Amino acid sequence: MRAELDEAWHRTLGSGRFVGGPEVAAFEAEFAAYCEAANCVGVGNGTDALELVLEALGVGPGDEVVVPAATFVATAEAVVGVGAVPRFVDVDADTLLLDPAAVEAAIGPRTVAVVAVHLYGQMADLEALARVTDRYGLALVEDAAQAHGARLSGRRAGSVGVAAAFSFYPGKNLGALGDGGAVVTGDDALAARVRRAADHGRSDDDRHLHVVSGRNSRLDGLQAAVLRVKLRGLDAANAARVAAMAHYRAALPPGCVPLAVRPAADPVHHLAVVQVEDRAVTTRALTEAGIGWGLHYPVPCQRQPAFLRDGRPPVPLPVADAAARRVLSLPMSPTLTAEQVERVCAVLASVPALGGAA
Known part of the structure; x- marks a missing residue:
């Protein structure tokens, strides 16, 4: 551009x-x-x-x-x-x-x-x-x-x-x-x-x-x-994100669970978010392989100190609380190639906690 x-x-x-x-x-x-x-x-x-x-x-x-x-x-x-x-x-x-x-x-x-x-x-x-x-x-x-x-x-x-x-x-x-x-x-x-x-x-x-x-x-x-x-290029860029996410879904190991897409929805995959049980082990493997990752978001809003009121403890919200411990953002951009997605998934498949081969 x-x-x-x-x-x-x-x-x-x-x-x-x-x-x-x-x-x-x-x-x-x-x-x-x-x-x-x-x-x-x-x-x-x-x-x-x-x-x-x-x-x-x-x-x-x-x-x-x-x-x-x-x-x-x-x-x-x-x-x-x-x-x-x-x-x-x-x-x-x-x-x-x-x-x-x-x-x-x-x-x-x-x-x-x-x-x-x-x-x-x-x-x-x-x-x-x-x-x-x-x-x-x-x-x-x-x-x-x-x-x-x-x-x-x-x-x-x-x-x-x-x-x-x-x-x-x-x-x-x-x-x-x-x-x-x-x-x-x-x-x-x-x-x-x-x-x-x-x-x-x-x-x-x-x-x-x-x-x-x-x-x-x-x-x-x-x-x-x-x-x-x-x-002018947004629709094409979004289509590339959709293709990358489809590739992830086909290649991810069983222990990396991508978020569901509702039947009536056409998402644009701003982020490629999966949920994993052992995030520390998973992110360490990605880091050691030179692959970037992110967390969106590891602290749900009702637990943020900024929003706690009158000394009351945060309200437990089971789904949001569980997801905060499990979410992991994988590489995602319109320029992400199929080979790069395959490399990310190969590293994830090497993590025993994710159901891949050791």
């Missing part, structure tokens, strides 16, 4: 519009269309995107928001950021995605919203979750930071809930060359509130008047130009 990225840099440099400007406007239109939604508002990062959505929905002190315990802490940070309380619930054992039954059981008189995290590139069961949120009059928000381009029953991530938050952190499926984020929504009024709050609360008619107390969370023109280049 170097030539296209160089051209994007020179185009941005020539415009002199480094915050907002024509590149941001063009990217917002292109990404909204890609997500099959009416509006996209570029913001500073994915955490801001989620917090701005909650703020625009009127979520605040005294409210509770249901979130899965198995997620990156940013999901819960956004809830705390608007003064509300995250209510952590358990996840499905096969997919590690938000469990609709657990969501319904957690709803109380202060519950106002549910954040469905599309973890590891697969969309949560928004159909079942929407039935729950509709029944109780709650807002359904998508945390799509790991799911650019994913589909569920034919619908894109970002097109189902009242709004979706995306991250463009460099390692994402659609990543910038720095930080960035976006709010995608079909609600024009919600998009307008997000845009105003992200730009210091400015009036639509007079940039010197600030009608609400906002913040500074705007997408850089250069990052938008980069994202426009990368968006």
Whole structure:
């Protein structure tokens, strides 16, 4: 992509519009269309995107928001950021995605919203979750930071809930060359509130008047130009990830169990996550073979010190707690070759604890 990225840099440099400007406007239109939604508002990062959505929905002190315990802490940070309380619930054992039954059981008189995290590139069961949120009059928000381009029953991530938050952190499926984020929504009024709050609360008619107390969370023109280049190749990159994951599934030893894919889902495999019983032995074998690996995430949110309240112990959530001890992220990228997948799987097969040959 170097030539296209160089051209994007020179185009941005020539415009002199480094915050907002024509590149941001063009990217917002292109990404909204890609997500099959009416509006996209570029913001500073994915955490801001989620917090701005909650703020625009009127979520605040005294409210509770249901979130899965198995997620990156940013999901819960956004809830705390608007003064509300995250209510952590358990996840499905096969997919590690938000469990609709657990969501319904957690709803109380202060519950106002549910954040469905599309973890590891697969969309949560928004159909079942929407039935729950509709029944109780709650807002359904998508945390799509790991799911650019994913589909569920034919619908894109970002097109189902009242709004979706995306991250463009460099390692994402659609990543910038720095930080960035976006709010995608079909609600024009919600998009307008997000845009105003992200730009210091400015009036639509007079940039010197600030009608609400906002913040500074705007997408850089250069990052938008980069994202426009990368968006054109996103579907092909996602297809390469899908092929790599299919290869993993065919070659992994029995003791490396990949997460399930729901029949109606078309995931984009942001990460290649498996569950293993002896993670220490497994990761040592990978390290000794010169193969990188990661942990996403070894401490569930309800056990993070930042979210413990009033000295109370964390609530046990059996599936999330067990998964935190077993999850392991294998190498995954659009450039991963079949030979590299085979090498990873051969090393894993050499670990007796995984059912391979010693």
